[in-house]
Amino acid sequence: MNSSTNSKHRNSGEGSSIDRKTAFLQQLPFFHETALETLRLYAYLASMEKFPAGEPIVVQGEPADRMYLLISGKVGICADHHGRQFHLQLLAPDGVSYFGELALLAEFDWFFSATALTDATVLTITREAFHRVMEKYPEQLPKTVSRIIKLHVELFVDQTHYLLDHLKEEAWRECGSEQ
Numbered sequence: 001m002n003s004s005t006n007s008k009h010r011n012s013g014e015g016s017s018i019d020r021k022t023a024f025l026q027q028l029p030f031f032h033e034t035a036l037e038t039l040r041l042y043a044y045l046a047s048m049e050k051f052p053a054g055e056p057i058v059v060q061g062e063p064a065d066r067m068y069l070l071i072s073g074k075v076g077i078c079a080d081h082h083g084r085q086f087h088l089q090l091l092a093p094d095g096v097s098y099f100g101e102l103a104l105l106a107e108f109d110w111f112f113s114a115t116a117l118t119d120a121t122v123l124t125i126t127r128e129a130f131h132r133v134m135e136k137y138p139e140q141l142p143k144t145v146s147r148i149i150k151l152h153v154e155l156f157v158d159q160t161h162y163l164l165d166h167l168k169e170e171a172w173r174e175c176g177s178e179q
Contacts, residue, residue: 018040022040025046025069030098030147046125047124048071048123051116053118053119055115057122062110064110066124066126067101070098070121072119072121073120073121074120075092075117076091077091077099096158101148102152104125
């Protein structure tokens, strides 16, 4: 079963009201220029999920179908490469606090895994929900897609800097030199 859609983590109780979700979404750079009416629809369609420490949120190789917005806790982003696990990024509410934004735009398999390092609460927006919002507000599609791509490029740059900062000396070469 795809851990990202595992219903045992759904929590429709405390903290999941549309107003609370809307207030949370308003704080995120991803939604800064989004109209309140649109935010409320995202909030209505979004799901609150809780993951205990140590539990996978997404698993590399499984189908990606939603964006995750971290409300609380810490999440580790890792990738398996040739049988070895590599830590790519630490997500926390006071820094980079989202992943899976490209899953709103296209179908693909996760190219990384995400694991709750502490108890974590996330708000998820599925590709289906995203498409429903864009069907209702089609004039927002170009700007929203542009924002998703821009944020993903920024995330890619952050991850690249992290990896370069942790690169072993023997892996470094001048650009253009022979191997």
